[in-house]
Amino acid sequence: MxxxxxxxxxxxxxxxxxxxxxxxxxxxxxxxxxxxxxxxxxxxxxxxxxxxxxxxxxxxxxxxxxxxxxxxxxxxxxxxxxxxxxxxxxxxxxxxxxxxxxxxxxxxxxxxxxxxxxxxxxxxxxxxxxxxxxxxxxxxxxxxxxxxxxxxxxxxxxxxxxxxxxxxxxxxxxxxRPEEPGALGPVVLGTDGTLSHLIRVPAGGSRQRSLAATHSPGEQFFQMEGRDTFRHAVDRMATASRQAVAAAGWSMGGVDRLAAHQANARILHAVADRLGIPAEHQLSNIAEVGNTGAASIPLLLAQSAADGGLEAGHRTLLTAFGGGLAWGATTLTWPKLSAG
The missing domain is CATH 3.40.47.10 (Thiolase/Chalcone synthase)
Incomplete structure (x- = not known):
């Protein structure tokens, strides 16, 4: 097309x-x-x-x-x-x-x-x-x-x-059009491959397979260095969020809703505190669904729209962090939508 x-x-x-x-x-x-x-x-x-x-x-x-x-x-x-x-x-x-x-x-x-x-x-x-x-x-x-x-x-x-x-x-x-409710603002993305060891599944890829050797016990499973991951998650999401809000021409005080990757409640609170976003403006479903990976933010948006946590006109900040290391953030003004 x-x-x-x-x-x-x-x-x-x-x-x-x-x-x-x-x-x-x-x-x-x-x-x-x-x-x-x-x-x-x-x-x-x-x-x-x-x-x-x-x-x-x-x-x-x-x-x-x-x-x-x-x-x-x-x-x-x-x-x-x-x-x-x-x-x-x-x-x-x-x-x-x-x-x-x-x-x-x-x-x-x-x-x-x-x-x-x-x-x-x-x-x-x-x-x-x-x-x-x-x-x-x-x-x-x-x-x-x-x-x-x-x-x-x-x-x-x-x-x-x-x-x-x-x-x-x-x-x-x-x-x-960019001026419409629901239009995505500038998307901020970044990675740091020097820290890829913090979040990984060691076995199953071409590197392990090319060695023609069986993997060690546990290497087929997801592994994470929790303490270092916490620190980088908070730093990267907070920084990316500030960049996205500035690129959209907003102020942090004008953010009505924060939809952050539901990684861990402590991470969510730390990010919000760094950004100065009050508890009543934070969307969360981690208590009921846990960390669902790439599904986290869209699932949160769908549930928040359905239960009234997100309403038309809310200026919404999205941010996430994950393996890679990779991070990102963007903004949009929530439009009027039918429930899905």
Whole structure:
């Protein structure tokens, strides 16, 4: 698809939102039955009470399809000119999961591909979708963040098993004007590969496979250096947020809602404190769904829009941090949307 509309006059505008979590709920008491932990220990350190887990045989694509369908319904149009899936847990290494998701949504034939930026994947996906719209490749893009993170977490590792969970969130972006409600502001992105060891899955990639050796026990699971990750997460999200707010021409005091990656309650509070954003302006669902990776922000947006936490006119700041290390932030004024 091509367009004669000037690139500088085209913006990606939020037109629909939807989210879904698998029905299997795991409580802190469930985890305490086989881990050296307790409900109090988990709640005080992470802010999480429950999380959702895929059932046997369920994959990331199943989560993505349901969230994508709800976002399309919210937009009032089941069409999209491209599908972008942000995930760290594709159904398989090859091929990408997005084409399967597109086909199952009745969108076979459109460009569809995966984006991998761990918990920052949705922000990277927003920039990608905005680029597809700005260049005329698509008039409407379905962007989904979906992760079945429990499939790569060691169930015996207390430091990760209590935090990570499964879910999906999606948005529909359409071509529009920069001054419209829902138009994405400038997207701030960054990475630091010198710190990639802080968040990793050592086994399964080309480096380990090229050695023609079996991986060491535990290397097939997600690993994270918690203390250093905390520090970098707070610093990078706060810095990126300030840059995005300034680029949008806003002041931090004018931010009505903060939608940060739901990594850990302590991280969320620290970021908000750094930015001077009061508790009543912070969106959060971590207590009910945990850390859902790339699904975190779109799932939070969908649930907040449904429960009234997000209303039309709210100036909203989005920010995320994840493996890579990678981080990002952007802004938008929340538009009037149908529930998804």
């Amino acid at each position: 091509s367009t004669t509309e000037p690139v500088e006059d085209r913006a990606a505008v939020l037109a629909g939102v939807g989210g879904w979590v698998p029905p299997h709920v795991v409580t802190n008491d469930d985890l305490s039955a086989h881990l050296d932990t307790s409900d109090e220990w988990i709640r005080t350190r992470t802010g999480i009470r429950t999380r959702h887990r895929v059932s046997p045989g369920m994959a990331t694509s199943d989560l993505a399809v349901e969230a994508g369908r709800r976002a399309l319904d919210s937009s009032g149009d089941d069409r999209a000119g491209a599908v972008v899936l942000a995930t760290t847990t594709p159904d398989r290494i090859c091929p990408a999961t997005a084409p399967d998701v597109a086909a199952r949504l009745g969108l076979a034939g459109v460009p569809a591909f995966d984006v991998s930026a761990v918990c920052t994947g949705f922000l990277y996906g927003l920039a990608t979708a905005a680029g597809l719209i700005a260049t005329g490749v698509a008039e409407r893009v379905l962007l989904i963040g979906a992760d079945a993170f429990t499939t790569i977490v060691d169930p015996t590792d207390r430091s990760t098993a209590v935090i990570f969970a499964d879910g999906a969130g999606a948005v529909v972006l359409r071509a529009g």
